[in-house]
Amino acid sequence: MSGDDIGRLKGKECDKLIKDNNLHPSWLHSTLGARREMLNKVRDEKAGFVQQVRSHSEGVLAAAIEEGICEGFIKKTRKRKVGAGGEGGEKKEFLRRLLECSVHITPSGSGVFLGLEGGGEAVFLTCAHCMEGDVDDVDPEGGAVPPPLLGRTVDVVTWKGVTFVAECVAVDEVKDIAVLRAEGGGWEGLEHVVVGTPREKEGVVCIGNPYDWDLEGEKGAPRQNGFLPFHASFGTVERRGVKMEGLGGMIHGCWTYWGHSGAPIVGVEGAGEGGGLRCVGIHNSWNDDNGDRHGVDGAVIIKFLKKKGYGWTVEGGVVEENKEERGRVIDLT
Numbered sequence: 001m002s003g004d005d006i007g008r009l010k011g012k013e014c015d016k017l018i019k020d021n022n023l024h025p026s027w028l029h030s031t032l033g034a035r036r037e038m039l040n041k042v043r044d045e046k047a048g049f050v051q052q053v054r055s056h057s058e059g060v061l062a063a064a065i066e067e068g069i070c071e072g073f074i075k076k077t078r079k080r081k082v083g084a085g086g087e088g089g090e091k092k093e094f095l096r097r098l099l100e101c102s103v104h105i106t107p108s109g110s111g112v113f114l115g116l117e118g119g120g121e122a123v124f125l126t127c128a129h130c131m132e133g134d135v136d137d138v139d140p141e142g143g144a145v146p147p148p149l150l151g152r153t154v155d156v157v158t159w160k161g162v163t164f165v166a167e168c169v170a171v172d173e174v175k176d177i178a179v180l181r182a183e184g185g186g187w188e189g190l191e192h193v194v195v196g197t198p199r200e201k202e203g204v205v206c207i208g209n210p211y212d213w214d215l216e217g218e219k220g221a222p223r224q225n226g227f228l229p230f231h232a233s234f235g236t237v238e239r240r241g242v243k244m245e246g247l248g249g250m251i252h253g254c255w256t257y258w259g260h261s262g263a264p265i266v267g268v269e270g271a272g273e274g275g276g277l278r279c280v281g282i283h284n285s286w287n288d289d290n291g292d293r294h295g296v297d298g299a300v301i302i303k304f305l306k307k308k309g310y311g312w313t314v315e316g317g318v319v320e321e322n323k324e325e326r327g328r329v330i331d332l333t
C-alpha cells in the first residue's frame with residue numbers, strides 16, 4: 001500500500017490496519033491524521049528493511065561462508081576451495097540451503113520454512129512472542145485486553161527479498177512456539193527443514209535477523225550496529241532440559257541479538273528424514289545474568305507440531321538418542 005493510499009484511508013480502514021499490524025491500541029484513539037502518519041512510518045520502516053534485504057541478498061551467502069571461516073567452522077587454509085566444488089562446494093551448498101529455509105519477520109523477528117500443506121499453503125515456524133508486536137504493551141488495569149495471538153498476521157521476507165503476509169494458525173505462548181501459514185505462490189526454490197531432536201555438543205548453525213539499532217548501549221541517541229539481515233552464526237548444543245522461567249530449555253552457542261527470536265538452529269548433519277535440513281530448535285531468549293543463549297528444544301517443538309496436526313514436518317517423531325541413527329555429517333571443521 002502506497003503512502004497516497006494510506007492518506008485516503010477512512011477511520012475504520014486505519015483502525016483495521018493498526019490491528020492487522022499488531023500496533024499499540026492507543027493508536028486507535030488518535031486523530032485520523034495522526035493514525036495515517038503513524039501507519040506511513042510503519043510502512044516506511046518495513047519497506048526500508050525489505051530494501052536492505054534485497055540490496056544485501058547477493059552477498060549474504062558469501063557473508064555466511066566468511067563467518068564460518070572466522071568461527072573456525074571452515075578452515076582458513078581451505079578458504080579458496082569454498083564454492084569451488086568438492087568439500088568446499090558441499091559446505092557452500094549446506095549454507096545456501098539453510099538460507100533458503102530461513103525467513104525474517106519485518107522489521108524484527110525470524111522464522112523457518114517447514115513445507116507446503118496439501119492445499120499449497122506455505123507453513124513456517126517461529127516463536128509465539130514474535131507475534132506480539134506493540135499490541136501487548138498495554139496496561140491491564142486500564143481494561144485493555146490484547147487480542148489472542150491466534151489469527152494475527154505478520155509481514156515476512158525471504159533472503160532474496162520475496163515478501164508475503166503470514167497468519168498465526170497454531171500457538172503455545174508458554175512454550176513460545178507458533179506456526180504461521182501463508183497462501184498464494186512463489187514458494188518455488190524454497191528449501192524446508194524437518195524438526196529433529198538435538199544432541200548435546202552437536203554442531204549447529206543459526207540464521208537470524210539481528211536488529212541493527214543498538215539496544216544495549218547507554219541512554220541517549222541510538223546508534224546503528226552495522227548488522228546485516230540473514231546473519232549466520234555457528235556453535236554447539238551446549239545443554240538441554242534447562243528449567244528457568246522465561247527461558248528456553250536448550251542452551252546453544254550461536255551468537256544472537258534482538259530480532260533472532262524464531263531463528264532456526266540447524267544441525268550440521270545434512271538432510272534428515274524427508275530431505276529437509278534438521279532443525280533442532282529455535283532461538284528465543286538469553287540469560288541476562290551470564291549471557292547464555294537459549295532456544296526452544298526440538299523435542300518440545302515436535303510434540304507441539306504433532307498435537308496441532310503438523311506431524312508431517314517432524315523427523316520421525318521423538319526417539320531415544322542412544323538408538324538414533326546419525327546422518328552423514330558435513331564436516332565444517
